[in-house]
Amino acid sequence: MGRFTEKQLTIITIVVAVLITGLFTGLVMKDLSAIGEERSRVETIVGQIAAADAEIQKMDARELDVIVLREIVKRDAAILPDESEINEFINVIGEFERAAGVLVTQVQGLGKKELSKGKEAIQKIPLKLRLQGTTEQILKFLNLFENHDRFVSISGFAVSRGSDVDSKGNLQHTATVELETYSYNPKGGPVARVEIPNAERRAQELVVQQRVSQSKAAAIEKYQLRATLNRRDPILDPRIRVTAPDDTVDPEERFRRERGLLDELILEIQLLRLDVQAEAKFRAEHDIIKIPAAAKAVEEKLNELEVKISGALSNQQITIAELKEQFVQSVVRPFEEIKSGRNAFAAEVVVRARQVQEWYVKMRERFEAAAYRDVMTAWDGYQRLVDGRQVAPDAQALQDQMKELARQAEVISRFEREPMKIQGVIIDPSSRSFAIINGSILSEGEDVDRDGKIRIEKIRNDQIQFIYQGVPIVKFLRK
Numbered sequence: 123m124g125r126f127t128e129k130q131l132t133i134i135t136i137v138v139a140v141l142i143t144g145l146f147t148g149l150v151m152k153d154l155s156a157i158g159e160e161r162s163r164v165e166t167i168v169g170q171i172a173a174a175d176a177e178i179q180k181m182d183a184r185e186l187d188v189i190v191l192r193e194i195v196k197r198d199a200a201i202l203p204d205e206s207e208i209n210e211f212i213n214v215i216g217e218f219e220r221a222a223g224v225l226v227t228q229v230q231g232l233g234k235k236e237l238s239k240g241k242e243a244i245q246k247i248p249l250k251l252r253l254q255g256t257t258e259q260i261l262k263f264l265n266l267f268e269n270h271d272r273f274v275s276i277s278g279f280a281v282s283r284g285s286d287v288d289s290k291g292n293l294q295h296t297a298t299v300e301l302e303t304y305s306y307n308p309k310g311g312p313v314a315r316v317e318i319p320n321a322e323r324r325a326q327e328l329v330v331q332q333r334v335s336q337s338k339a340a341a342i343e344k345y346q347l348r349a350t351l352n353r354r355d356p357i358l359d360p361r362i363r364v365t366a367p368d369d370t371v372d373p374e375e376r377f378r379r380e381r382g383l384l385d386e387l388i389l390e391i392q393l394l395r396l397d398v399q400a401e402a403k404f405r406a407e408h409d410i411i412k413i414p415a416a417a418k419a420v421e422e423k424l425n426e427l428e429v430k431i432s433g434a435l436s437n438q439q440i441t442i443a444e445l446k447e448q449f450v451q452s453v454v455r456p457f458e459e460i461k462s463g464r465n466a467f468a469a470e471v472v473v474r475a476r477q478v479q480e481w482y483v484k485m486r487e488r489f490e491a492a493a494y495r496d497v498m499t500a501w502d503g504y505q506r507l508v509d510g511r512q513v514a515p516d517a518q519a520l521q522d523q524m525k526e527l528a529r530q531a532e533v534i535s536r537f538e539r540e541p542m543k544i545q546g547v548i549i550d551p552s553s554r555s556f557a558i559i560n561g562s563i564l565s566e567g568e569d570v571d572r573d574g575k576i577r578i579e580k581i582r583n584d585q586i587q588f589i590y591q592g593v594p595i596v597k598f599l600r601k
Contacts, residue, residue, distance in 0.1 A: 185318050185324075186324070186329070186330070188316075188318060189318060189321055189324055189325050189330055190330055190333045190334060192321075192325075193325055193330060193334045194334055194337050197334065197339060198339060199306040201271070201272060201273045202244070202272065202273055202303070202304050202305060202306045203272045203273075203303055203304075203305060211249075211303075212229065214270070215229060215251065218263055218266040218267065219253070219263070220498065220528070220529075220532050221262075221266060221502065221505065222255065222259050222260075222262040222263035222266060222502075223255060223256075223259045223262075223495075223498055223499060223502060224253045224254060224255030224259045224260060224263045225253060225254045225255060225539075226251055226252070226253045227252050227253060227254060228250075228251065228252035229249070229250075229251055230249065230250040230251075231247065231248050231249035231250055231301075242307070243306065243307055244304050244305070244306055244307075245304065245305045245307065246302060246304055247302070247303050247304065247305055248277075248300065248301070248302050249300070249301040249302070249303070250298070250299070250300050250301070251298070251299045251300075251301065252296070252297070252298050252299075253296075253297050253299065254294050254295065254296050254297070255294060255295065255297070256293065256294060256295065257281075257295060260281065260295065260297045263299075264276060264279070264299065267301065272303065273303060273304065274301055274302070274303045275301065275302045275303070276299060276300070276301055277300045277301065277302045278298070278299070278300030279297070279298070279299055279300070280297065280298045281295050281296070281297045281298075282295065282296050282297075283295055376441075376442070377442060377445075380439065380440045380441065380442055380445050381445065383434065383439060383440065384440060384445055384448060384449055384452075384453070387427075387430060387431070387434070387449070387453045388452050388453060390423070390427050390430075391427070391452065391453055391456050391457060391460075393423070394420070394423050394424065394427060394457075394460060395456075395460065397416070397419055397420045397423060398420055398460055398463075400416055401413070401416035401417055401419075401420050404416050424460070424461060425474075425477065426477070427457060428457070428461075429477055429480070429481075431453065431454065431457060432503045432504075432506050433503060434449070474514050474517065475514050475516045475517040475520065477517075478504075478513065478514075478517040478520045478521055478524070479517075479520060481500065481503075481504045481524060482520045482523060482524050482527075484500055485497050485500045485501065485504075485524055485527050485528070486527065488500065489527050489530070489531060494531035494532070494534050494535045495531075495535065497527055497528055497531035498528055498531050498532055498535070500528075501524060501525070501527070501528035501531075504524065508521075530593050533590060533591045533592075533593045533595075534590075534593065534595055536590075536591070537576070537588070537590045537591075537593075537595050540571075540575075540576065540590075541560075542559060542560060542570060542576070543559065543560055544557065544558070544559050544586065544597065544599065545558040545559065545561070546558045547581055547582075547583065547586065547599065548563075549581070549582075549583055554566065555581040556581065557578060557581050557586055564578055565578070565581075566578050566579065566580060566581055567579075570588070575590060575591065576588055576589075576590050577589045577590075579594065583599075584598060584599050585597060585598045585599060586599070
């Protein structure tokens with residue numbers, strides 16, 4: 123093998139140097155590219171960390187916002203009945219039925235199927251009622267829902283004129299009422315609830331309470347139904363004269379009696395005006411000695427006169443058309459004007475024991491006379507009297523007795539509508555006695571109906587004593 127010439131060695135050296143230089147240059151460029159990519163990735167991560175840090179800084183404020191919003195929802199959802207209240211809503215309907223004097227004959231929408239738990243946070247619960255009563259009683263029944271502490275919406279309403287007449291000569295109409303209420307489930311809804319550490323404790327912090335108080339609370343608009351004595355029953359054909367079955371009072375005697383009551387009330391309104399004028403005079407003169415006595419006298423007369431007016435309204439003591447119109451114009455409206463004109467400085471009105479005693483005696487007399495609807499009507503009038511007023515402490519026991527009388531009257535009225543026919547009794551002094559009711563032979567202690575609402579307590583020759591909804595009821599037998 124020959125030796126390379128000097129020229130060839132030079133070329134080989136240059137080629138090798140170029141190759142080595144190219145190789146190193148490629149490796150350097152590759153490293154520089156990798157470094158650039160890594161720096162870009164690092165910058166992205168740094169940006170993400172900064173954004174995450176910014177979000178972390180906002181976390182406390184966002185948790186606070188969530189806690190505030192949850193407290194607002196909790197506060198506002200209080201107007202919606204919870205599950206236990208929905209299950210007991212039938213009791214609310216019963217209380218309103220008794221207070222308004224209507225008869226609820228059907229309730230739909232409170233069965234287990236309708237009240238099944240759903241996944242929604244707010245569940246709509248429709249109700250449908252069928253009831254009987256006068257126009258005034260039906261309107262009052264609806265008004266009680268308008269003033270209920272829980273949200274209830276009347277979505278449908280229909281009335282058909284009835285043919286039955288009560289003891290006061292008023293037609294008993296039939297009404298169908300569709301209601302809607304809503305139940306709130308705080309754990310419901312499509313979004314899972316996120317737990318916040320120490321949320322209950324933080325909800326009591328001042329900053330949370332201040333922000334909640336600054337938010338306008340959800341409220342139920344309430345409307346107080348006013349008496350409409352000067353209006354005819356809009357459902358009644360004015361060409362048809364309706365009278366009570368027991369209306370046997372001589373027309374002239376009735377006119378004299380109602381005219382006398384109306385004149386008495388008009389005179390008391392005039393005397394009340396004089397007392398109010400005297401009180402206003404003392405106040406204008408800043409006579410601090412005479413003002414308290416004058417104000418007390420006016421309040422007592424206002425209270426006594428309202429008892430009489432409420433009694434006339436609830437018991438329909440003025441029934442003749444022209445006298446009813448004058449009663450509204452000369453008694454009811456002036457009385458309301460006087461009372462509203464004194465609201466700015468009126469002292470607290472107290473219903474005293476003597477006034478409660480008068481209502482109690484009237485209710486007891488009607489109860490003993492078996493006029494149970496009159497008892498419930500009187501209780502309704504008394505409730506209108508004491509609405510928004512303080513009852514004297516020594517009258518509380520009497521008021522409780524009146525409430526119990528009204529309850530018993532309502533229970534007995536229900537009992538009398540139960541489908542029950544007594545066909546006879548079998549008395550055996552040495553053994554058990556039996557009663558034949560609705561074709562069945564029953565002994566003492568047995569239930570008359572399948573639901574166990576009516577139980578036979580005692581069987582005698584001339585009477586049978588039942589227990590119905592905790593109230594003893596005696597049914598006398600025809601001889």
